[in-house]
Amino acid sequence: MNNEQNPRFVSRLTRNTLALILAGGRGSRLKHLTKWRAKPAVQFGGKFRIIDFPLSNCINSGIRRIGVLTQYKSHSLLLHLQRGWSFLRGEFGEFVELLPAQQRIETNWYAGTADAIYQNLDILRSHDPEYVLVLAGDHIYKMDYGTMVAEHVASGADMTVGCIEVDLETAKAYGVMAVDDGNRVVEFSEKPEQPKSIPGDPGRALASMGIYVFNKAFLFEQLIKDADDPHSSHDFGKDIIPEVIGKYHVQAYPFRDHEGKQAYWRDVGTVDSFWQANLELTGVTPPLNLYDETWPIWTHAAQLPPAKFVFDDDDRRGMAVDSMVSGGCIISGAQVRHSLLFSSVMLHSYSLVEDSVLLPEVVINRHCRIKNAIIDRGCEIPEGTVIGENPEEDAERYHVSPGGIVLVTPDMLGQDIHYAR
Numbered sequence: 493m494n495n496e497q498n499p500r501f502v503s504r505l506t507r508n509t510l511a512l513i514l515a516g517g518r519g520s521r522l523k524h525l526t527k528w529r530a531k532p533a534v535q536f537g538g539k540f541r542i543i544d545f546p547l548s549n550c551i552n553s554g555i556r557r558i559g560v561l562t563q564y565k566s567h568s569l570l571l572h573l574q575r576g577w578s579f580l581r582g583e584f585g586e587f588v589e590l591l592p593a594q595q596r597i598e599t600n601w602y603a604g605t606a607d608a609i610y611q612n613l614d615i616l617r618s619h620d621p622e623y624v625l626v627l628a629g630d631h632i633y634k635m636d637y638g639t640m641v642a643e644h645v646a647s648g649a650d651m652t653v654g655c656i657e658v659d660l661e662t663a664k665a666y667g668v669m670a671v672d673d674g675n676r677v678v679e680f681s682e683k684p685e686q687p688k689s690i691p692g693d694p695g696r697a698l699a700s701m702g703i704y705v706f707n708k709a710f711l712f713e714q715l716i717k718d719a720d721d722p723h724s725s726h727d728f729g730k731d732i733i734p735e736v737i738g739k740y741h742v743q744a745y746p747f748r749d750h751e752g753k754q755a756y757w758r759d760v761g762t763v764d765s766f767w768q769a770n771l772e773l774t775g776v777t778p779p780l781n782l783y784d785e786t787w788p789i790w791t792h793a794a795q796l797p798p799a800k801f802v803f804d805d806d807d808r809r810g811m812a813v814d815s816m817v818s819g820g821c822i823i824s825g826a827q828v829r830h831s832l833l834f835s836s837v838m839l840h841s842y843s844l845v846e847d848s849v850l851l852p853e854v855v856i857n858r859h860c861r862i863k864n865a866i867i868d869r870g871c872e873i874p875e876g877t878v879i880g881e882n883p884e885e886d887a888e889r890y891h892v893s894p895g896g897i898v899l900v901t902p903d904m905l906g907q908d909i910h911y912a913r
Contacts, residue, residue, distance in 0.1 A: 502638045506554035509641055510621035513546050514605055514702075515629030516563030516593065521762045523891050524901045525868060530562065532629035533569035535851050535869070536760065537773055537782060537789075538818040538834055541572055544791045545634070546627045547588070552787050553637040556586035557619060560629070561608045563593040563601060576792025591615065605702075607726035610715040617712075624711050626728070628702035632769060632780065633747075633757040634787050635703075640745050644705040649743035651710065651736060653677065654703030656747050657696050657754050663687035666699035667729040669744050677742040680733045698744055700729060701757065710740070756780050764895035767866055770832045770849045774816050796820035796835055808841050826856065834869075848880070868901040 515532040525534055532543035543560070550558050562569055573588060580586040591612050593601045602608040609616070609626065616624070623641055635654075644652035655669060663684070670679035670688035679688060680700075687697040706714075714732055718724050724731045736742055749755040756779045760766040772778050782789060796819035801810035803825035812828035818835045825841030834852040839845065843860040851869040856862060860873050863880030867873065879886060880898050891899040902908075 502642050503554055505641045505645060506638045508622035509555050509625050510619050511550045511555050511558045511625040511627060512609060513558065513560045513627045513629045514608060515543055515560050515569060516602055516608065517630055522766060523763055524899055528565060529568040530564050530566050533572060535834055536632060536770065538816050538832055540789055540791045542632065543629045544789055545632050546629055547577060548789045549635050549637060551790060555625065555637055556580060559589045559591045561591045566592060572792055604725050604727035606715060606718050606728050606732050610719050613712065613715065621708055624706045624708055626704040631757060631759055635747060641705055643745055644743065647743045648741060650707055650740040652705040652743045652745050654701040654745050654747055655698040656701055656757050657690065658699045659695060660687050660689065660697055663697035663699050669698045669700065671698060671744045675744045677737055677744050680737055682729050701747060704728060763866065763893040763897050763899050767849055767897045771830065774814055774830060774832055794835060864896060865898040865900060871900055871902050871905060872907060
């Protein structure tokens, strides 16, 4: 179906769609970055949070009824949603509704992705959507969900699974789908040792993005059936999808750009992937365009002054090259190269920051050298500190990732600051 020729069709579908963003993940692979905050609340891209991407996709797709399911250390996430996502008007039937684990049906916390939605069935029924779009709250990408919902309806599917094409080695970390020539799912394996390849492309597989479209009645029926199964882990990937394949119509929706190529999608679930995805943004033509006015990423924008660069002596020049520098930053006689600085970062004279990601309110004092690092929010790096040049010394005090990226938090510096923001 050519959705560009059917805008009224797509807009009707999106108006009748309720999006549910699963944002309760612990994100343990991000190590200390998620010690005080849920993974969807982790900052990304200089001024955003990870959850801003699926939320912005919903708004840009015309889906304005959104529920956010939270659980793990959600204070910073809830604050961000309150401050940045309260502009929708309830009297127009649009909202971002917070759905924390509150034991509405069971006496337990959310046991899995399917259970999280099951425990809010009464709320879902009250909204009475025609379609339910289930999203992960911890991935970075731009996607028109309206096209996916339209494809779901046109195919006559009971459930549609968004997927990306990955190499077979990468596929081992995801749920992998085997499909027929019409992209109907015939088999699903969670983190398989030997992933099934795409028909006609033996080196690649279809991996689940954790994005699902359901017909409302079908979803409710499957959630209730799963909740009654004492042997289920109540997870979409482990339980729901394998159970319905072969019995119902499950369709795969490959996520591609307007040229038919694999679209940008990043799982920033490890220290290395988080560092890499942020620094990708500093490139001349980055794979993710944050300057695209046709598909803006919305967030809570703090009221900050412009970034400032001061001093122009040969040995004391405030400058940044191949970098992104956010509002409120002051680069005072220091040099920044191929790095991303979040809001209100302060760099003092004679310091050098290279290939690094500095989260908000970091202070780098004089004569420091920082390389291949992620510096967490609120850290104050003492004068003369060297990070990223000696892996053995770094590992004694900080976390060093498998890829050699040094993660520094206030705790590691002995600073009594716990940022739940």
